[in-house]
Amino acid sequence: MILVDADACPVKEEIYTVAFRHKTPVRLFAGQYLRHPDHPLISMTMAGDAFDAADDLIAEAAGPGMLVITADLPLADRAIKAGAQVMTHRGEALTAANIGGKLATRDLLADLRGGLEGQTLGGPRPFSKSDRSAFLQALDRALRTLGA
Template sequence: MNEMVQPITLYVDADACPVKPEIYRVAGRHGVKVFVVSNAFLQVPQDPLIERVVVGSGFDAADDWIAERARRGAIVITADIPLASRCVKAGADVIGPTGKPFTEASVGMALASRNLMEDLRAMGEVTGGPKPFSQKDRSTFLSALDVAINRLKRAGFGSGAP
């Protein structure tokens, strides 16, 4: 059997991601490669499994970079619903920072809700933003990421570490 096992890869929409330390910890435990994608320079740990990707400042440049690489065996971490939709369609597992997975079934509803909220905000009907990020969100996220990596390993994907 000379077939190479396709590695699990994590793509982080990093500009406003509140769970980067958790991602590094889980990825390190599983030996999974992480691409930290942002429009601006971000500090990342010195680790061969963690790679910083600074894209241009163009609108959606980070989203486009991630979406072009999304595939089965990839896990995308984002709160950006249009990006989540693109990645789910490409076969990637997509998890929001609160641990909520985006699926084929949920992403359409999430897009519709997002558009409705955008319209209500534009009309001045809704002025608040999302609720503050909590410790419960953090632990739900850790669990969801662990589950996604283990599910991909069972499906035959491997860690990125040699």
């Protein structure tokens, strides 16, 4: 099963395409209803407006044999600890071996931003066609690894 942190996920259509090919169920989690295909493999869980409500539901549902798609590093850490495989919407695998460093970098950058009020540090690079392609390839590989 694929669990998707869906509120800001730019690759939902790609997830559906690969999931249909592999006949793998997809469960979307979001604060409120998101349009999605009316298909037996696709389900939607609305978490409501509470802070991190969708993340909490994903973390509870995550476990061995599941793939979580998220860019949220604290959520990724929780899913990894629950035994799930995790990847970002750019196709990057997040693992027990690399999540600690990524969380530390995230925290350091948050501290730096806090001390530079009024200044712009930029953000992630724009999502590109090559990112979309890399995601599709990584998702296909991950589902084959899970035996889907």
